Amino acid sequence: MTGSGLVFYVPGAVLLIAVAVKVPSLKETWRDPVIMSSSALLLIGSAVCMLSAPPTITLVNAYTGISNFSGPLVYCGMSALSASYLVLIIAWRGGPLPALKRRMLFVVALYLLVIVGIVVLFGLADAPVERTRDLDTYYANTPYMREMILLYLAFHTLATVTLTRMCLGWLRMVTGITHTGLTLIVVGSCFDLSYQAVKYTSMAARWTGRDWDYLSTDVSPPLVALAGVLVAAGFALPRLGPPLADNARAWNRYRLQKPLWAELRELRGSVTAEFRWWTSPVVRLTQQEITILDGVLACGPYLDMEIRDAAYAEALRQSAAPAESGPARQTMLEDARVVADAAMLAAARVHMTGHHGAHHTAEVSLLETVERPHTRVGLARAIETSPIVAAARRRAALRDVHPERSQPPRP
Numbered sequence: 550m551t552g553s554g555l556v557f558y559v560p561g562a563v564l565l566i567a568v569a570v571k572v573p574s575l576k577e578t579w580r581d582p583v584i585m586s587s588s589a590l591l592l593i594g595s596a597v598c599m600l601s602a603p604p605t606i607t608l609v610n611a612y613t614g615i616s617n618f619s620g621p622l623v624y625c626g627m628s629a630l631s632a633s634y635l636v637l638i639i640a641w642r643g644g645p646l647p648a649l650k651r652r653m654l655f656v657v658a659l660y661l662l663v664i665v666g667i668v669v670l671f672g673l674a675d676a677p678v679e680r681t682r683d684l685d686t687y688y689a690n691t692p693y694m695r696e697m698i699l700l701y702l703a704f705h706t707l708a709t710v711t712l713t714r715m716c717l718g719w720l721r722m723v724t725g726i727t728h729t730g731l732t733l734i735v736v737g738s739c740f741d742l743s744y745q746a747v748k749y750t751s752m753a754a755r756w757t758g759r760d761w762d763y764l765s766t767d768v769s770p771p772l773v774a775l776a777g778v779l780v781a782a783g784f785a786l787p788r789l790g791p792p793l794a795d796n797a798r799a800w801n802r803y804r805l806q807k808p809l810w811a812e813l814r815e816l817r818g819s820v821t822a823e824f825r826w827w828t829s830p831v832v833r834l835t836q837q838e839i840t841i842l843d844g845v846l847a848c849g850p851y852l853d854m855e856i857r858d859a860a861y862a863e864a865l866r867q868s869a870a871p872a873e874s875g876p877a878r879q880t881m882l883e884d885a886r887v888v889a890d891a892a893m894l895a896a897a898r899v900h901m902t903g904h905h906g907a908h909h910t911a912e913v914s915l916l917e918t919v920e921r922p923h924t925r926v927g928l929a930r931a932i933e934t935s936p937i938v939a940a941a942r943r944r945a946a947l948r949d950v951h952p953e954r955s956q957p958p959r960p
Contacts, residue, residue, distance in 0.1 A: 554602040560774045561598030564591050567785050570793075586640055587784050590633040594781045597626040598774065603681040616679045621671040624701040625664045630777075631708030632660035637784055638715050638734075663704045670697035685748060686762045689755035698752070706745050712780075713738040730786040737779025744772035800830035802922060803837055809929035810837045812898055813844025838925075845919050851897035856945075860892035860937050861885055867937070884927065890918045891931035892941035899945035 568591045599605055606619040635656045639649060674693035688694035716731045716738070723731065747769045754761035864885035918924045931938050 554604045556770045556774050557598045557602035557605075560778045561595045561602075563778055564595035564598065564781050567591050567781065567789065568595065570789060584788060586633065586637045587788055590630070590637055590784055591781050593626065593630050593633055594777050597623060597630055598777060600626060601770075601773075606681045607679075610679055617671075617676045617684060619681075620676075620684045621667050621697065624667050624697070627705055628660050628663045628667065628701060631705050632656050634712050634780065634784075635708055638712055642715070642719065660704065660708075663700060666700050667697050670694070670700065682766045683762050686751050686755050686765050689752045702745060702748055706742070709738050709741045709745065713742070726790045727787050730783045730790075733779050733783030733786065735783075737776045737781075737783060740772050740779065741776035744769050744776060747772065796830040799834040802926065803830055803834045805926045806834075806837060806841065806929045808933035809841055809925065812895070812932050813848070814840050841925070842919060845894065848894060848897040848901055851900040852893050853896060853900075854893070856896045856941055857889045857893035860941055861889035863937050864888040883924070887918060887924055887927040888931045888935050888937050891928050891935060892938045894928070895932060895938050895942045896945035899942055900948075 568588060600609065600619065601623050606623075609619045609622065610616060636653050639652050639656070643649070670693045674688075674691060674697065676688055676691060676694050678687070680687045685698045688698070713735055716734050720728060720731050720735070747764045751761045751765040751769075754764075865881075868881050868885065918928055
């Protein structure tokens with residue numbers, strides 16, 4: 550694959566991946582016009598990037614048997630993309646529904662006329678020589694081809710300028726992830742305007758007898774590819790950003806809780822979570838926590854408060870306890886409680902699998918630790934790394950092997 554092809558294929562693949570990320574949520578949100586418009590924008594942008602690559606241009610021309618058929622095809626795609634930008638930003642800004650519909654219909658009708666004009670002008674033009682990289686400059690002086698190219702560029706510029714102006718006016722009124730998205734759109738639009746300026750300049754050079762084709766063939770492709778990715782990312786971010794952040798947090802917690810999950814997942818009565826490679830982190834975390842809670846409930850009758858009290862005392866003894874009360878002391882006490890609960894749970898796990906007699910504990914105070922995400926992560930860490938927990942587990946195993954050692958001496 551040539552470098553000129555990669556300039557278009559890589560952004561196209563990025564946009565396609567962004568669409569794929571949104572697919573699972575479309576089952577519940579497909580009726581939302583903003584979500585569907587943003588998905589359509591990403592899909593159209595990906596298609597335009599792929600169709601603009603020289604290898605794809607050659608294939609399309611060969612398949613249709615029409616020289617330079619890819620030219621109007623790409624220009625029509627870019628015009629549709631321009632319209633989708635404007636429609637989506639109008640939907641974002643909101644307002645009375647009748648006014649919104651009028652503006653959207655006007656934009657769609659205007660760019661449909663542009664697309665019809667591109668097709669008609671190409672049909673009237675005489676362009677027999679296939680050009681995969683310099684169509685606009687090679688045919689800059691050819692009747693109808695020249696007008697077709699300028700029609701596309703002019704309305705693409707109109708859309709970009711309008712989009713930039715609307716976003717700049719809105720930037721001062723929003724914050725957070727929407728502000729970040731608008732900033733990306735404005736930066737991407739600046740790259741897009743640079744691309745258009747390069748195209749106009751290279752064509753004007755042909756009109757005056759100069760050859761500045763390198764501006765169109767070498768400078769413009771990376772500009773338009775980067776512009777497309779940035780603008781599409783700006784539109785997608787407010788919708789994709791929160792779910793991605795949720796999944797990132799879920800994955801981190803899922804990873805930290807794995808030792809606790811591994812300790813409990815095979816217990817009788819617990820639900821063993823089975824994951825596929827496509828399972829999202831949020832779903833993985835939910836299934837993992839169900840398994841943990843079911844495992845703890847299964848261990849309930851085997852929880853021994855004496856083991857917990859001994860582990861708690863040992864954890865306090867090993868800590869450098871602050872002399873006065875305060876946040877540091879509270880943290881120390883909470884850490885000791887987590888270690889003590891982990892020791893009691895680990896011992897119960899051993900007793901349960903070793904068929905040791907149940908204690909039938911009336912109140913499972915450990916569940917308070919398990920129910921809180923922060924302490925649940927600490928519980929998993931203690932299960933994996935605490936020497937106090939390891940010692941409690943060894944003593945429980947020894948008790949199962951030699952139960953007479955745990956019995957009081959007979960008189």
